[in-house]
Amino acid sequence: MKRIYMDHSATTPVDPLVLDSMLPYFTEKFGNASSLHSFGQEAAEALAIARQQVADSIGAEKNEIIFTSGGTESDNLAIRGILDKKNSDKGKNQHVITSAIEHPAVLNTCTFLESIGYDVTYVSVDSEGILDVDELERSIRDDTSVISVMHANNEIGTIQPIKEIASIAQDNNICFHTDAVQSMGKIPVDVNELGVDMLSISSHKIHGPKGVGVLYVREGTDLEPSIFGGGQEQTLRPGTENIPGIVGLGKAAFLAKERLGHDPEYMNNLRDSLITKVFDSIEDVRLNGHPTQRLPNNVNLSFKYVEGESLLMLLDIKGIAASTASACSSKSKTSSHVLNAIGVDTEYIHGSVRLSLGRDNTTDEIDYVTQSLQETVAKLREMSAVSKC
Ligand SMILES: Cc1ncc(COP(=O)(O)O)c(C=O)c1O
Secondary structure, eight states: OEEEETTTEEEEEEOOHHHHHGGTTTTTTTOOOSSSHHHHHHHHHHHHHHHHHHHHHHHGGGGGGGEESHHHHHHHHHHHHHHHHHHHHHHOEEEEETTTTHHHHHHHHHHHHTTTTEEEEEOOOOOOSSSHHHHHHHHHOTEEEEEOOBBBBBTBBBBBBBHHHHHHHHHTTOOOEEEEETTTTOOOOHHHTOSSSEEEEEGGGTTTTSEEEEEEETOOOOOOOSSSSSGGGGSSSSSSOOOHHHHHHHHHHHHHHHGTTTTTHHHHHHHHHHHHHHHHHHHSSOOOSOOSSSSEEEEEEEEEOOOOOHHHHHHHHHTOOBBBSSSTTTSSSOOOOHHHHTOOOOOHHHEEEEEETTTTTTTHHHHHHHHHHHHHHHHHHHHHHHOOO
């Protein structure tokens, strides 16, 4: 049976060019980048090239790139790094502003911060997932130290007005962080164009390896590290660097930038065709998220009278990999905080699926997925009608 992967927001396959670039650093080029001998220098050179590749892909300087273990660590380091620095400088209470629909890497960091005495404001979003910028502006206080709003949402794909939020943060002298884990490679991500102070990237969402990421930190932004050790990554993220992973991320970032002229438009067409075909063939369905301000690869649908988990399992039997919400929350039984925040009705919310497209999906696959959705939704509705009798 043919397998169709439509869960690229959870993770992406490693690009063969990325894998090729990494392999020598597992074998003959295994040096520690801090060692003075030629093995070490080889690793240090690879690290420098990868840093430049990532910097070039987002319009940054290479000294502004901090390699981490992924998006989660980058988000933690950004928010806690600012608060810890200000605390050690001034020792005053502080306030954080974020949105109600952030990834758990930000939301659970904020929950923890609240548990140790910080104040957090969760700004609401409208029914299409766009942040209420006026509410954000009104929530700014004298002790607001950091604002963190994601560039694009991982569940519904809505793209936020980051430039506008960055300018508000700047006018109020507040550090602004954005999580660009889902937007990287799908829409242009340029730190100066966006006006952000910090930005998170994860390698495995852009056809790179898992377990490596970046926090962009604008020069002059003062952070406290979360862990302590040697002097690597300007002491912000000490520990022997994951050279193969970093080399892979550098290559993936380079390719993502290079393919920006083609991949997003291709995925955009597939996305719109899938949405149109589903709406033409299935009744009682809604599209979650913004109709146009959305990632080119995101389709998030809710089917009335259907249970999302059952739909996923039946799609899996037909060879189709999709997801109910984000991969991280799909194992928890609670309904999505994002769909709740945009006000999806209870009769729809449990029948939600996310199909996140990739550059290797085809129009034939879109047809097969539409057909499978039509059959599966009909079957589940029939079963739920029978079970209600
Ligand atoms: C928006 C967003 N932020 C952060 C993360 C976490 O990234 P990582 O898996 O690299 O820790 C994810 C992963 O799904 C994500 O979608």
